[in-house]
Amino acid sequence: MRYAGHAVLAAVVLFLIGPFLVIAAAGLSAGDTLTFPPQGLSLKWITAVFGMENFRQSFVLSLWLAVGSTALALLFGVPAAYGLARYPVPGRDFMRSIVFTPVIVPGIIAGLALLRHAVIPLGLPVTTALILAHTVLVVPYAVRVVTASLEHLRTDVEEAAVILGATRTGTFFRVVLPNIRNGILAAFILGFVTSFNQVPVSLFLTGPGITTLPIDMLASMEFVYDPSIAALSALLALMSMAIVMIAEKMLGLSRYV
Amino acid sequence: MSDRNFLTIEKLTLAYGGTVAVKDLDLTIAEGELVALLGPSGCGKTTTMRAIAGLIQPRQGRIVLAGRDITHVRANKREVGLVFQSYALFPHLSVFENVAFGLRLRSVARDELEQRANEAIGLVGLKGFERRLPRELSGGQQQRVALARSVVVRPRLLLLDEPLSNLDARLRLEMRSELQRLQRDLGVTMIYVTHDQSEALALADRVIVMRDGRIAQQGTPADIYERPSSVFVAQFVGFENIFKAGQWPLPDERDIAALAWRPQAVVLGQGPHQGRVLGASYLGDAVEYLIETPGGLVKAQTPASARRFALDETVSLDLPLASAARLAGQ
Structure with a gap:
């Protein structure tokens, strides 16, 4: 019985971590095509990634998008969480479920809906559309963690x-915040990671010349088949893990999610 | 010159949604008085206190403090202090900043602020703890910070909500006398909410017993302890033997509803009645007996040095009219 349990556990761990190890190994390959096991080891693809102009641009956009949309989401999410937690808002449970729908509705549907019924009719520029969509996607995390x-x-x-003399607003800034x-x-950290790694919604909303890093990677995989994508993937995975691990160390992130 | 009607509450009705917690309450408190609101949970004592503080709006009635109608004044403008049962210290602020919080809101100049905050910290015996955070303090110390934080802004009225109930027994006695000292030194009018009758009797100038959102009885601690007016109050202050008028062993008196005796007032070993010992518990300085009589169960307490009675033994007993409390109502 115990061995069976260990076996299942090992399988789960392998299943979770395996793909990352494969990608990381492929990214360290010395060869010119994406293969596993890698043909020799080198850092050449890792360094090559940093020199690729298109990735650099989409990385910067992804970064701004993640920071901007998370900040916006918090601007709405913190007061929303406070209101829902402290005031007997009518239909509170209903509102909570509405706030959480972006987590439940498949991103591909949300993306399509946004494109067809918001972005196209309103003629929104690509960056505005991306910011709005990502803000909506991050709000549930903001509300939930702050709650x-x-x-x-x-x-x-x-x-x-x-009672000591503060107004309700004063209390919010002096005591609650x-x-x-x-x-x-x-x-913020969760929202950042969520936005940065977001694919399905961004897929519908990015346009020529303006694209986020994950979408750019997806596109380039269609005609480039060298280990640079694997190297970049491994780097991004490491970045996300590092952010979350630092947050866990400093804030006890897992308490909130 | 102290004001007899320092706090006046008229026809106060308080409700949560559809539940009426306090009904038509009238109450007058004199300046400098220490009044205890005593009652079991759910009697409306905490609700009343929250209404005085301005944390809930009354459905009906008026609250007048020092000649000013504060019924519709916001909680932050009432000049009322409140010490919470849970202390409710600001977790992110040091002891000094907790105490200085109200002074900063009042834009007190820096020198005066430091002097007053330090004075209040000294008053509750926490000198040297100024830089500590609330979580680095014991329950008793947190309680003192909460007190200092409330009195430093010189409220006209200080409300205390079960302030000692989270402390252990020894600390509770210590804080009790500190509260009395504080009240004497500052002369501040206090309303003390508690469900603990011994605390109310020991601390207060006047005790107001509440039941189901109304006042059941008010008076000096001695009035309440020795002359409860109803069955409810008698039970609450430890009269365990209550018999309706006209029943065993009582005379049929028409102006009373019942008579009540404390276990200590029951005489065992002599008297006109007979009973059988059902149980005996040794309490250290006394022995408590449960006795079956024709009129029901009687609880009696005798000094440990007195004659002991065995289980099932038949004893004579007396319920002397002279030591009975006469209860006018339920």
């Missing part, structure tokens, strides 16, 4: 501030 950290803050602490700071940081 979790609001639950750690007792409401009587806010009442104490009011400093105490959910870590939650907001955690939400």
Whole structure:
């Protein structure tokens, strides 16, 4: 029985980590085609990636998109989470489910719907469309993580501030915000990673010349078959893991999700 | 010159949604008085206190503090302090900043702010703890910070919501006398909410017993302890033997509903009645007996040094009218 359990566990771990190891190994290949096992080891593709102009551009766009849309999502998400947590808003459960729908609805549907019924009719520029879509995608994470950290803050602490003379707004900035700071940081990191790695929605909304890094990689794979994509994938995976690990160390990220 | 009607509450009705928690409450408190609101959970005492603080809006009625109608004044403008049961300290601020919070909101100049905050910290005996965060303090120390934070802004009225219930027994006694000292030194009017009768009796100038959103009885601690007016209050302050008028062993008196005795008032070993010992518990300084009588069960307590009775033994007992509390209502 115990051996069976260990076997299942090992299989799961292999299944989760295996693809990453394969990609990482392929990216370290010394050969000129994407193969596994790699033909010798070298860092040449890793270094080559940094010199590719198109990837550099889409990387910068992805970065701005992730930072901008997460910041916007927090601007809406933090007050929303606070309102839902503290006030007897009518239809509160319904609103919670609405806020969480972007997590449930498949990205491909959301992307198509946005394109057909918002971007095209309104004639939105590509970057605006991307920002809006990513903001919508990140809001659920912002609301959820901030809600979790609001639950750690007792409401009587806010009442104490009011009784000592603070207004409701003053209380929010003097007492609530400093105490959910870590939650907001955690939400930011999750939102950043979510936006940065986003594929299905971006797929519909990116246009010629303006594209996010994952979409750019997808496109270039169709006609380039060298290990540069594997090298870049491994680098991105490492970046995401590093961000989340640092966040876990500093904030205890897993408490919020 | 102290004001007899420092706080006046008239016909106060409070409700949560459809549930009425307090109904037509009238209450007057004099300046400098320490009043305890005593009652079991759900009697409306905490709700009343929250309404005085401005944390809930009354459905009906008026609250007047020092001549000013504060019924519709916002909580942050009422000049009322509140010490929470959970202390509710600001977790991200040091002891000093917790205490200085209200002063900063009042834009008190820096020198005065430091002087007043330090004075308040000294008053509750926390000198040297100024830089600590709340989570680095014990429960008793947190309680002191909460007190200092409330009194430093010099509220006209200080409300305390079960302030000692989260402390252990010894600390509770210590804080009790500190509260009394603080009240004497500052002369601040206090309303103390508690479900613990011994705390209310020990601390307060006046005790107001509440039940189902109304006042059941009010008076000095001695009034409440020795002369409860109803069965409810009598039970609440430890009268365990309550018999309706006209039943065993009582005379049929028409102006009372019931008579009540504390276990200590029951005389064992002599008297006109007979009973059988059902149980005996040794309490250290006393022995408590459960006795079956023709009129029901009687709880009696005798000093540990007195004669002991065995289980199933038949004893004589007396419920002296002189030591009974006469209860006018339920």
